[in-house]
Structure formats: structure tokens, C-alpha cells
Amino acid sequence: MSSSSSLPPVLTPRFRPHAEEEPFLPRYTEDSEPARLFLKKRTWLTRGRVILLSALLSLLVWGLIVVVPEILDPTPVVVPVVDFESVRNVNATLIPGGKGKWTVKIPRGIQEPLRPRVYAGICRSVHDVAGHVHRGYYSFDEKFVDPAKSGEKVVVGKGVEVCDASLTYMLESKNAGFGVALMGLWSAYGLAKKEGRSFFINDRDWAWGAYTSFFLQMPRPKCAPPPPHWMLPCPHSAKHLVVAASTHTYIFGHSFNDEFEDARQMGVLRQSKIFDFVREGYEALFRLGLLPEDQDFVEVRKKKLIGPVMSVHIRRGDKKALAWEYVKTDDGFVPPKKYVEAALEMRGKQHGDIVYASDDVHMYESAELVDYVPAQGEVAAETWLGELEVSQDMRGFVADDFWRLDPEQKVQLGRAYLKDLKILGEMAARGEAATVCDVASTTCRLLAVIMGWERAVVQKRWKNVDGEFDWSGVAW
Numbered sequence: 001m002s003s004s005s006s007l008p009p010v011l012t013p014r015f016r017p018h019a020e021e022e023p024f025l026p027r028y029t030e031d032s033e034p035a036r037l038f039l040k041k042r043t044w045l046t047r048g049r050v051i052l053l054s055a056l057l058s059l060l061v062w063g064l065i066v067v068v069p070e071i072l073d074p075t076p077v078v079v080p081v082v083d084f085e086s087v088r089n090v091n092a093t094l095i096p097g098g099k100g101k102w103t104v105k106i107p108r109g110i111q112e113p114l115r116p117r118v119y120a121g122i123c124r125s126v127h128d129v130a131g132h133v134h135r136g137y138y139s140f141d142e143k144f145v146d147p148a149k150s151g152e153k154v155v156v157g158k159g160v161e162v163c164d165a166s167l168t169y170m171l172e173s174k175n176a177g178f179g180v181a182l183m184g185l186w187s188a189y190g191l192a193k194k195e196g197r198s199f200f201i202n203d204r205d206w207a208w209g210a211y212t213s214f215f216l217q218m219p220r221p222k223c224a225p226p227p228p229h230w231m232l233p234c235p236h237s238a239k240h241l242v243v244a245a246s247t248h249t250y251i252f253g254h255s256f257n258d259e260f261e262d263a264r265q266m267g268v269l270r271q272s273k274i275f276d277f278v279r280e281g282y283e284a285l286f287r288l289g290l291l292p293e294d295q296d297f298v299e300v301r302k303k304k305l306i307g308p309v310m311s312v313h314i315r316r317g318d319k320k321a322l323a324w325e326y327v328k329t330d331d332g333f334v335p336p337k338k339y340v341e342a343a344l345e346m347r348g349k350q351h352g353d354i355v356y357a358s359d360d361v362h363m364y365e366s367a368e369l370v371d372y373v374p375a376q377g378e379v380a381a382e383t384w385l386g387e388l389e390v391s392q393d394m395r396g397f398v399a400d401d402f403w404r405l406d407p408e409q410k411v412q413l414g415r416a417y418l419k420d421l422k423i424l425g426e427m428a429a430r431g432e433a434a435t436v437c438d439v440a441s442t443t444c445r446l447l448a449v450i451m452g453w454e455r456a457v458v459q460k461r462w463k464n465v466d467g468e469f470d471w472s473g474v475a476w
Contacts (some may be wrong), residue, residue: 112229120233120247122234167243169184179421180475181245216287237250316396319441323466435451
């Protein structure tokens, strides 16, 4: 082999001026089929790059026109303010083209929650549209589109983030009773904590006045409350729930009891989890904001009572008895002597005061109670209860009479009620003390909560004198 051929044959370049010299090779001219395919492929590659580049340039231009101005000018989009009073009806609606998906649209411009009656209407419409009346308490409807999950950004105050989930309890006066409001409030608080929701209180519609007229301000969560158009009463899976007496049926009704009653127990023992909800609310929220002199009065009064105390609460007014033996009587009330007999039986051979309170001023003059001790001494009979005595036929707390009071009288009445509740409840929670009351009254059931489950229910130191009824929570 010559020196000019030192490279291996496979690496030696070969010049082929004409394909005819090697007929087994294809012709690679511009007119050949492989060449046309190659050129066509290269043309499409070029077109693809042009299309991609055009799309990128379009996105860039869009960003310069739309996004950058928002960054440079942080002025939020102005949403017309909507008066919540003007929103009288909101219904759950199907989303057009949403394949059965539905939502609840509350006007974005409202600055306050809606009226409780409007929320009750929403719950009715939700059950009509979603058709899940008989589902479990925590059933999740995949077709429900939560407004809070729309991706809308909400800035509150100094950049405080909205809570991940919340429950707002609206104090309202569908029922004028103070005890009814406390039962709902405490139950809602316990439920919120169980579900990991931040808790807020709204007192705008409460006829008794401002929450802080009676209680210390509740510590606020570190996150912000949701905007009103995110707050829904139903379904229960909504991120931001709003609850009021008008919606108790949907929050504390059949499905609530089915979920939380202990099926392994019998009778009132089934209610332990529900009782715990109310108790948790009591422990967190029953911080009275009394005037210093009122607070001193309560503490001094408690120290003067001789234990073990038998606390007796006698409800009259517009709250009639439940048991037929009393319903058929002329006045429809449990007689005072029945309370006294039960208290003496509970006290047994012990020597302690029988302390009583009532919404009926005439009870403080009753012959059956003359030997026993009013919770607030002579204060109740001489002052606040007298303001409600407008009818000799209907004695005690009557809703129609309550509405006639001016705001200051309502506050005075509410504070007096809370002092009774605190004295009776806390004295009954000591030693061998006990409570006797009428279960038809919400206050009676609240006294059991203040005593605690073990003492009131398990040890049976809480006694109902109105038939064979047991403790229960929210009346819905």
C-alpha cells in the first residue's frame, strides 16, 4: 500500500461526481423524492419556530399592556358597593354549562353579612338544588363550587390574610331569650374548634345590644374574617360558614345529632359530645364584662352563701311547662312547691342554702319560697324585674314586653340575668351542690353546662322537675 493510502479505506473520502458510476446508490438531486421530503420537513420546522416565536411575543405584549400597569398602579378594581339590606333573596343556582355544578352567588360589593332570614332562604334553596337533604353531616358535594375557592385575592387591612376556614356566629333576636342566644353561641364555638375553623361573632342584629355590653371582647384570630360574599350558611362544606338562630335547623338539626350522638349509649348519655361542644364555648366565652361594682357584688354574694348550695331556677313568663300534668293546669307552669321538694330531696341531710332565681317578680313573694335565699337578695325583686311587669296575666319574661324596653333597659336586664346565671351555676358546681330547674327553659340546660358533664349528668346533680325529659342542646 502506498504512502498516499495510509488511512484505512473506510475513513478515506471518496469523490463521486456522478451517481451513474455507482448505480446502486439513489439520485440526490433537487427533483428527487427524498430531497422534496427533506425540504418540506425543514419548511414546517421553520414555520413552527415562527408560530412559537409569535406566541411568545404576543404574551410579552399582553404582559406589558395588562400586567405591568397593575404592578405600577396598585389601585384595586372598584367594585360597586351593595347595601346588604337590598339583598333580600339569594338562591343556589346551577352554573350554565357546568354539567350539574352549582354555586351560591352573593353580590361581591356587600360590606356586611346578610340578614339571618336571607341565610335561612339560602339553605332552603341549597337543599332544593343539591338534593342532599338526607346525606350525612359531612357529606361533600363535588358539584358545589365554593365562592371562596374562586382564586379571588382579598387584601384586608395591612396585608393580613383571610382565615383558611371560619365560622361566624350572628347573634340575632328571632327568639328574645338571652339563654337561647348563649346556647347557640357556645355550641357554634365548640363546633368551630372541632372543625378547625377560626371563630367570629357578629352582634349587628342582636336586640340585646353590643356583645361587649355583657362580655369581655373575645381574643381575635390572627387571620382576618372572610369578605361577606364568601360567607355561606350552607352547605356545611363551605370554607366560611355563617350561623344564626334562623339557620339552627341546618347546622344543629337531625344530621348534627346523627353525627355526634353516641350510638353506643342510651338516653341522655348519648349527648356527651354535643354537651362538650357547649361546654367548650362556655369555658372560652363566659367572661362577663360587668361593671366593677357588679363584679364585686357577685363575688361577695357567692361568699355569703352556705354550701352545699341547692340552686333553683324558676322560669315563668312565656315559657310554659312541657309535661301534660302541668300543661292542663290554669297557668301551665310547674308549681313552686315542686322545685322546693326536689331541692330538699337533693340536699338530703346536708345543711346548705337553697338559692333561687326567677324571671317572675312574684316568685320572690311566694309563700313556698319565703324561707329560701334569692340569688341576688332583694335586688331582683326591687329593680330590673319590675320593668317587665306590664301584665298581671302573664308574669315573668315575655318577648312582647321585652321589645318595648329601651336599649339601656335591655342592657340592665341582660346583666341582671347573667349575674343570676353566674351565681346559680358556679355555686352548683361546688362540692355536693346541685341544680333544680325546668328543662323547658334554656337557662336550665345552661346551668347543667356550667356544672359540667360529670357532675350534672353522670352524678345526676342536675334535676329537671318538668316531666321525664333529659338535657338537650340547641332547640332547632
